[in-house]
Amino acid sequence: AAGVIQSPRHLIKEKRETATLKCYPIPRHDTVYWYQQGPGQDPQFLISFYEKMQSDKGSIPDRFSAQQFSDYHSELNMSSLELGDSALYFCASSDSGSSYNEQFFGPGTRLTVL
Amino acid sequence: DQQVKQNSPSLSVQEGRISILNCDYTNSMFDYFLWYKKYPAEGPTFLISISSIKDKNEDGRFTVFLNKSAKHLSLHIVPSQPGDSAVYFCAAHRAGNNRKLIWGLGTSLAVNP
Numbered sequence: 558a559a560g561v562i563q564s565p566r567h568l569i570k571e572k573r574e575t576a577t578l579k580c581y582p583i584p585r586h587d588t589v590y591w592y593q594q595g596p597g598q599d600p601q602f603l604i605s606f607y608e609k610m611q612s613d614k615g616s617i618p619d620r621f622s623a624q625q626f627s628d629y630h631s632e633l634n635m636s637s638l639e640l641g642d643s644a645l646y647f648c649a650s651s652d653s654g655s656s657y658n659e660q661f662f663g664p665g666t667r668l669t670v671l
Numbered sequence: 672d673q674q675v676k677q678n679s680p681s682l683s684v685q686e687g688r689i690s691i692l693n694c695d696y697t698n699s700m701f702d703y704f705l706w707y708k709k710y711p712a713e714g715p716t717f718l719i720s721i722s723s724i725k726d727k728n729e730d731g732r733f734t735v736f737l738n739k740s741a742k743h744l745s746l747h748i749v750p751s752q753p754g755d756s757a758v759y760f761c762a763a764h765r766a767g768n769n770r771k772l773i774w775g776l777g778t779s780l781a782v783n784p
Contacts, residue, residue, distance in 0.1 A: 561714070590772075599760065599774045600715070613771050647714050659705065660772060662714030 559584055561663035563648050569669045570638050578633040578666045582650030588612065589631040590660060591623060592647040600647060606631055607653055635668075643670045674698045675763050677775035684782050690748040692778050694761030697742065701763040705772070706735060706746050709758045718759075719746070751782045 562581040570576050582589050588607045592600035593616075602615035606625035617623070620638075625631045629650075635642060645667050649660035676695045684690045694704075702723040707715035721728040721735045721744065728735050734747045748755055761775040 563714075599776045602771060602774075605771065615771070645712070649714075659717050659720060661717060662707075664714050665712070667712065 561648055561650050561661055563646075563663035563666050565666060566664065567667045567669075569671065571671055572638060572640060574638050574670075576635045576638060576668060578635070578646055578648075578668070580631045580633070580648030580650075580663060582629050582631070582648075583652075583661055586650035586652050586661070587629060588651045588653050589625055589629065590649040590651070591617075591631070591633050592649065594645045594647060594665075596644075603633070638670045640670050643668055672697075673776070674701075674773050675761055675775040677759075677761055677778045679778050680776070681779040681781070684751045684780065686753055686782055686784050687750045690746075690751040690755065690780055690782065692746040692748075692759050692761075692780065694744045694746075694775055695742060696744075696763055698763070698765070698773070699742065700765045701773070702766045703764050704735070704737060704744050705762045705764075706733075707760040707762060708755075709760060709777070715760055748780075751780075753782050753784050756780055756782045 564579045590605040591603040594600045603617040605613045609625045621635050623633045645665045647665045649662045651660045674697050705720040706718040708718045709715040719733045721737050737744045758777040758779045760777045762772040
């Protein structure tokens with residue numbers, strides 16, 4: 558079965574650079590979530606989109622923005638990168654038509670900021 | 672304020688024995704609870720879930736128990752296998768349009784051969 562696809566899997570950037578992470582949800586899933594997981598931490602919710610509209614916002618810095626496109630894929634844009642942005646970034650998708658919110662996660666993008 | 676708490680950061684169990692992972696929550700509005708399993712450098716994998724209207728859900732070797740009065744749930748793995756060694760996250764959400772998952776900090780399970 559198709560899973561959530563994230564690209565790139567690894568990314569190395571310098572401080573103050575920008576980065577774009579991409580997420581392709583499971584087919585027919587209309588909701589996408591972004592999470593950030595730092596070393597030894599639980600996943601921190603950043604932002605979510607439903608039908609191309611932002612549906613919820615968590616602890617996403619103002620330097621970050623995201624959007625969901627007509628094909629339901631999503632991109633997380635990160636600017637003015639800081640050392641503390643180094644983390645695993647997970648994307649998850651779900652089907653809003655399901656009774657409960659089983660989110661299915663991608664493999665993550667490991668961002669390293671030097 | 673951690674609304675979902677996994678008070679044991681790690682657990683070690685012998686292969687073939689039962690693994691019990693615990694999770695407590697503070698928000699009585701949560702109506703759905705999920706367990707995810709995570710291997711290093713991989714995304715969390717959905718494992719099993721339970722609705723607040725039930726007190727038990729079983730799927731193969733995995734059983735989740737919910738005690739609403741105690742605001743406590745547990746994941747039982749029987750029998751434990753070395754491949755079960757991973758970090759297990761408990762998560763919960765409320766009913767309604769905003770079904771954002773609230774996560775615990777995870778419990779690292781090591782199943783020893």
